[in-house]
Amino acid sequence: MQHRIVERGRDTVRIHRVAGTFAGMATLPFGISLGLDVFLVIDHLFGTLVGTIAGGSFCALVALLWFVLGFALRIRLKVAVMSEEEEPTPLATQIEQMLTEARVIVPGAQALLGFQLAVTFEQLDAALTLVHVAALCFVSLSVVLLMTPAAMHRIAFKGQDVEAFLKLGSGFVLTAPLALAAGLACDMQVAVVKAFEATGWATTIAAGSFAALAGLWYGLPILLRTRQYALPTAAGPR
Numbered sequence: 001m002q003h004r005i006v007e008r009g010r011d012t013v014r015i016h017r018v019a020g021t022f023a024g025m026a027t028l029p030f031g032i033s034l035g036l037d038v039f040l041v042i043d044h045l046f047g048t049l050v051g052t053i054a055g056g057s058f059c060a061l062v063a064l065l066w067f068v069l070g071f072a073l074r075i076r077l078k079v080a081v082m083s084e085e086e087e088p089t090p091l092a093t094q095i096e097q098m099l100t101e102a103r104v105i106v107p108g109a110q111a112l113l114g115f116q117l118a119v120t121f122e123q124l125d126a127a128l129t130l131v132h133v134a135a136l137c138f139v140s141l142s143v144v145l146l147m148t149p150a151a152m153h154r155i156a157f158k159g160q161d162v163e164a165f166l167k168l169g170s171g172f173v174l175t176a177p178l179a180l181a182a183g184l185a186c187d188m189q190v191a192v193v194k195a196f197e198a199t200g201w202a203t204t205i206a207a208g209s210f211a212a213l214a215g216l217w218y219g220l221p222i223l224l225r226t227r228q229y230a231l232p233t234a235a236g237p238r
Contacts, residue, residue, distance in 0.1 A: 003101065004174050005221035006228065009094040009166065012086055027066050035059035092161045095169070099153065102146045102173050109146065109180055113139045116187065124190065132190050138183030145176035177217050185210035 007015050039055025116136045121129050149169035157165045189206035193199055 001174070001177065001217045002221045002224065003097070004170055005218070006225045009089065009098060009170060011089045011093070011097075013084055027062075031062035031066060032059060034062065091163065091166065095153075095161045095166050098166060098169050098173060099149060102149055102169075102176075105173075105176065105180070106143060106146045109139055109143045109176075112183070112187075113143060116183075123194075128190050128193055131186050135183045135186030135190065138179045138186065142176045142180040142183065145172050145179065148172045178214070181210055181213035181217065184213065 002018055003009065003015050035055045035058045038058045039051045041051075042054040043051030113136070116132070116139060119132060121132070124132060149165075149172050152168065152172075153159060153165060185206045188209045189202045192202035192205050196202070
């Protein structure tokens with residue numbers, strides 16, 4: 001989202017650093033989740049003690065391979081700092097990156113949609129059923145919006161790289177995460193109600209989830225874009 005909103009599809013040193021930072025941050029909760037999943041499976045089959053050892057060992061392995069090894073190699077190899085020089089990003093590269101960004105989001109949205117369809121409505125009361133249906137519709141809308149640029153590129157523009165397609169495609173890629181955030185928030189409410197039977201807390205957590213996602217995906221990039229234009233530079237605004 002920062003690549004689309006802040007940099008407008010251009011390759012910059014800042015976006016490479018931001019992408020690396022967020023990718024590194026994402027591995028921590030992902031690794032913990034994998035360890036918890038291993039614990040749940042082993043605990044169910046062999047008991048809590050074995051499950052705790054297996055889950056803890058898996059988390060330790062993740063920490064060793066993803067963090068300790070990475071930082072050790074970084075220090076040992078003394079990787080050079082990325083050059084501050086930037087070159088204009090060709091239109092063809094911008095379009096390929098825009099389509100790639102859509103392809104990156106689609107599998108996650110499709111997987112979520114599959115889990116949503118697997119939920120039986122008999123397990124939900126009338127109110128939760130409506131919330132879950134709304135979540136399903138939001139995620140479906142997100143998938144449709146994300147797949148539209150590829151179809152448009154093939155049908156309307158015959159696979160040609162033109163500025164008009166970049167603007168239209170970027171609009172769809174920028175809109176889709178808003179529907180995805182709404183779908184995630186709705187299903188968060190369903191999950192919390194089913195887990196804790198606390199409707200008030202579920203609504204608060206769902207609203208907080210939507211606010212966090214919207215803030216990270218839209219609020220922060222728009223703020224950075226505004227500040228970027230506000231700062232005077234020798235080269236002028238991009």
